[in-house]
Each structure stands twice: as structure tokens, then as C-alpha cells.
Amino acid sequence: MITQWNVLALLKQLTDIDSADEPQALQICLTALEQIKHRLRDGASEDDIRIASAAAGMAFYTLCIRRTVNGDDVTSFKAGDISIQKKAADTMSFAQKICSDALAAAAPLFKDDGFLFCKVDV
Secondary structure, three states: OOOOHHHHHHHHHHOOOOOOOOOHHHHHHHHHHHHHHHHEOOOOOOOHHHHHHHHHHHHHHHHHHHHHHHHOOEEEEEOOOOEEOOOOOHHHHHHHHHHHHHHHHHHHEEEOOOOOOOOOOO
């Protein structure tokens, strides 16, 4: 069974998480995993790695939003002649792509509740 610890391990491959941020990141991973499990169709294996990947993608996106809103993420750094600049919009765009790609890969495991077929009388 996929746990929040599995999701956290995948999240750590996407971004740096220090020991002080780990409890908050673990809670974000748990929330994302529960949201993914709620969307699973009946009979879907809860051991599928796509579940953990989708939850990690959601957690990464959520973590990027929090870092951007709170100003925790360093956007520029200069040391002598070396300068590093990271735009928040680029980070958010990357996080959104990671999240949507992971959710798309896990789509076969989800309930199909986005389609409606009905008859319209005129």
C-alpha cells in the first residue's frame, strides 16, 4: 500500500526539503494521497506507483504555491560575479506541468465522473 512516506520520497526527488520542512511536507503528501485515493475507481490497485506519482505531483504543486505565497523560495542570489535568478512564474509553470502529467498518467485508475450522456427532447 502506498503511504505518505512513499509520496514524500518522490517529492524529495522533485524539490529540496530540509528536516525543518519535512513535517509540513509530510502533511501535504498525506493530503494529496487522500485526494488521489478518493478518486480511485473500484478495483484499482492501491499499490500502483502512478498513485504515488500523482500524489507527489499534487504535493509538489501545493508546496510551490505555499513557497511562492510565503516568500520562502529564494528567487535570486548573487555571490561576487556569480548570479542565480529563479522566476516564480517559471517554477509554478513547471510544478503545474509535473502535476498535470502525473494526474494524466494515473487517469486510467480514476473514476470517470466527468462525462454525462442524456437525451434532450425538443
